[in-house]
Amino acid sequence: MKNALVIGAAISGIGAARLLNKYGYTVYLTDSKSIAGKEELEKEGILCFENGHPDHLKEHTYDLIVKNPGIPYRVPFVKHFTDLGYKMYNEMEIACRFSKGMRIAAVTGTNGKTTTATLLGAILEANSPYGVTAGNMGVSLCDIVRDDLNARKDVGLEIAALQLIGTETFHPHAAVIMNLTPDHLDYFGTLDNYYHAKTLIYRNMDPGDTFFYNDDDPVIKEYCTDIPCRVVKFSTDRTDTELRAENGKVMLGDVCLFETKDLHIPGKHNLQNAMVAAGMAYCMDVPTDVIQHVIANFKGVEHRIEYTATIRGVRYYNDSKGTNPDATIVALKAFDEPIHLLAGGYDKKLPFDSLKPYLPKIKQMYIFGATKPALKELDPRALEFDNMEEAIHAAYENAKEGEVVLLSPACASWDQFPNYEVRGKEFKEIVRALQPKEG
Numbered sequence: 001m002k003n004a005l006v007i008g009a010a011i012s013g014i015g016a017a018r019l020l021n022k023y024g025y026t027v028y029l030t031d032s033k034s035i036a037g038k039e040e041l042e043k044e045g046i047l048c049f050e051n052g053h054p055d056h057l058k059e060h061t062y063d064l065i066v067k068n069p070g071i072p073y074r075v076p077f078v079k080h081f082t083d084l085g086y087k088m089y090n091e092m093e094i095a096c097r098f099s100k101g102m103r104i105a106a107v108t109g110t111n112g113k114t115t116t117a118t119l120l121g122a123i124l125e126a127n128s129p130y131g132v133t134a135g136n137m138g139v140s141l142c143d144i145v146r147d148d149l150n151a152r153k154d155v156g157l158e159i160a161a162l163q164l165i166g167t168e169t170f171h172p173h174a175a176v177i178m179n180l181t182p183d184h185l186d187y188f189g190t191l192d193n194y195y196h197a198k199t200l201i202y203r204n205m206d207p208g209d210t211f212f213y214n215d216d217d218p219v220i221k222e223y224c225t226d227i228p229c230r231v232v233k234f235s236t237d238r239t240d241t242e243l244r245a246e247n248g249k250v251m252l253g254d255v256c257l258f259e260t261k262d263l264h265i266p267g268k269h270n271l272q273n274a275m276v277a278a279g280m281a282y283c284m285d286v287p288t289d290v291i292q293h294v295i296a297n298f299k300g301v302e303h304r305i306e307y308t309a310t311i312r313g314v315r316y317y318n319d320s321k322g323t324n325p326d327a328t329i330v331a332l333k334a335f336d337e338p339i340h341l342l343a344g345g346y347d348k349k350l351p352f353d354s355l356k357p358y359l360p361k362i363k364q365m366y367i368f369g370a371t372k373p374a375l376k377e378l379d380p381r382a383l384e385f386d387n388m389e390e391a392i393h394a395a396y397e398n399a400k401e402g403e404v405v406l407l408s409p410a411c412a413s414w415d416q417f418p419n420y421e422v423r424g425k426e427f428k429e430i431v432r433a434l435q436p437k438e439g
Helices: 012-022 038-044 055-059 077-081 092-097 113-127 141-143 191-202 218-223 268-283 288-296 325-333 354-361 372-378 388-397 420-439
Strands: 003-007 025-030 047-049 066-067 102-109 131-135 153-157 176-177 210-214 228-237 244-245 249-252 255-259 306-311 316-320 339-343 361-366 404-407
Touching: 003 077, 003 325, 012 025, 012 055, 012 066, 012 092, 012 191, 038 047, 047 255, 047 316, 047 404, 066 092, 066 316, 077 249, 092 228, 102 113, 102 191, 102 268, 113 153, 113 268, 113 288, 131 141, 141 153, 176 191, 176 255, 176 268, 210 268, 244 268, 249 268, 255 268, 255 288, 268 288, 268 325, 306 420, 316 420, 325 339, 325 354, 339 388, 354 361, 361 372, 361 388, 361 420, 388 404, 388 420
Parallel strands: 003 025, 003 066, 025 047, 102 153, 102 176, 131 153, 176 210, 210 228, 228 244, 316 404, 339 361, 339 404
Antiparallel strands: 244 249, 249 255, 306 316
């Protein structure tokens, strides 16, 4: 019997462990914290080790090692195995190796990938019972294919750079890098490493596949070279690309994918997200009438410039997924009204200089978390708080009718929250609790 070690028991790790266990592997699942559903996993035959990685796991030999992408390679337990020459795979790679009936439309990029992949997945799901949404949004690809490896699946997949470096046979039918801007320097060390990791998305594609190429992004032009498949260029600034917006319509060649008036999520960036999702869906054989119906009914993604409430004439928006400065810039561009910006969080070692040109759009900044000193240096007028709740209450007191309160932290959440979802949900709860004050 083959042995598999799975390091990290989050959704993806548990998904990989269950698939490998079902198809003949002895699976050792280990996590530095407690393992959710441990008893059920052990009933299935998975060997679980929680609250640390016991040394005796180093004594086995393994046919596969699967690592949660968020666990750095410098962690001693991981480094032990890489020093021995083991490769570290992730659960998406495992799913691709086992599944025989899966076609993937894969979305990566620094910003915009969640909205694009969510919309793409919604279109695929509306088109047929084979359509599914998975990946970095919290759905394990292994879970989707485990019950029937031969079943047809058309997958709208969000995949991050951290996941791409753990893939080897990953082969999407359609793929895109939405954009490339600085992020994850804490993990990759250099921007060059980060950008090159993103380009792995197309390394196994062939002439029958399609890569969507952002012709507006200079970094894409620098790093995305030697693409081994059909390339479809897109632009929201020009009309000379194959995928484009002109005369109120989004066109792919001479095919109208949808009319721009039917898109109800704000901002030029969301037009780009919808263009790409529609184009990729069309390459996955989805008819234009299905694409148009889904786009007309799409309300956006939770935690991404998500309307939360209007209180005393002030609109509140949750952009907790704005985890880097460029994502926050996108959010700031979406509004013409004066903005009360709530920002701060875990320090990913990213500079905030790119926010400087947008300071005039910010009437007042409210900062919290580990990056307070850097944000205060950016904007000496910024008001400092111990936590997000205090910042929200201050913005509530200061904002005037017709203005906007925007949570777009420009930082990850990990200093004060488990993830950006928890941060966004807490923002919404606090804001909605303010409404009774209106009397």
